[in-house]
Amino acid sequence: MAKQIPFATATALNSIAFDVMRKENDSMAEIFDNPRPFTLRATQVEKKASKTDLTAVVSIRPSQEKYLLPYEVGGKHQSDWKLGNLLVPVDGPVDQYGQISKGMLRRVLDRPDVFKGTINGIKGIWQRPTRGVQRTGNKGTKGRLQNFGGRKTGLKLLYAWRDNKSVGKSLDFAGRARRTIDSLSSPALEAAIQKAIRTAR
Template identity: 30%
Template sequence: MLPLSQRFGLYRSSLANRLAASMDLRITSNAKQFQRGLNNAARKQVPFAMSLAINEVLNEIKRNWEKTLRRRLDNPTPFTMKAFAIKRATKRNLRGVIFAKAIQADYLLWQEDGGTRKPKRRAILVPVGQRVNKYGNMPRGAVGRVLAMPNTFSGKPKGSSHAGIYRRLGTKNTSRKSGAKLKLLVSYERKARYKPSLKLISGAAKTATARLPQALLKAMRRAMK
């Protein structure tokens, strides 16, 4: 008989299709593998106990993932901290899944896998010396407010290779032809490079391998009471 830790299946969804951004870990098992050598009473409780064990470990993985976000990301937003959800196993379906919700997965994947991100629209907006909220992001509607300021324009200045939102420094009536100095407020970036920093999936696999045997024994004792 295989060791208990090897009789659970751990699967990660394919990340080949970035448009369908997904990040999940699935824990599955086969009750028949655990029922050998047990009496009838214990055998009947195996599916229920296994579902409890899988769900307990998924809850622990979720807590670990949230701790990792706080530790690895710079002041993550409440929206980011609500990224993860669990589809629980049942005694009739011994498959549990922990996953990142679609919107959060779209950007957390870059922190998990690394790589070069290209914007879906024209550019990635990066504030430069511009006020950001407590999470380090530009507040909603900030770009529109910046563009509404006097002597502010969007584009690539003559003689510059960098596009963005600029302000002409000087009097309120500074003209385009006055040779006024320009201050970059928001930079338009064509791409952003990321290094893998979260390691959520590898950490979850280690947790599942280490914790599932203990969780199953605990669940069997509970089920047999």
């Protein structure tokens, strides 16, 4: 039976690790509004325990850690955009999660009537008005005028660059993991020991 103890301990640790992973991933839907599936899969069991190494590691995947870390330790939103600031939709399209994917933005910027620039002090991605024929027969512009800085322009602001702001939510990744471990460690170890007893030769 003594030989089974390391195996039982490793089994319990791995069971707890996967429970922690699931609870952390489930919490993303409670913390964030309509998160992407990419965010809902942020947590992983990075390392499983074995009989010779009774250590299991649960972590956030590196790709998601870049933007989730401020929600754990504090700080400002992190952005992958080259300008470093947040890109905020104004009149531009967004995906089903209300976000701007890089593929979508690439397609928008490929349009000949769209450009990046600063207009009346506003840095963003703009769309030029299309040319049309008014009822009078004169050529004019289609689309509404937008007012920026007290002046009207025929350009349409699709996305605007905004200064990064401090995050207003807490991920509590470490705290949730500790609470999960505290609540599950005893029953998980007991279940693993009972299994070891049943399977002992």
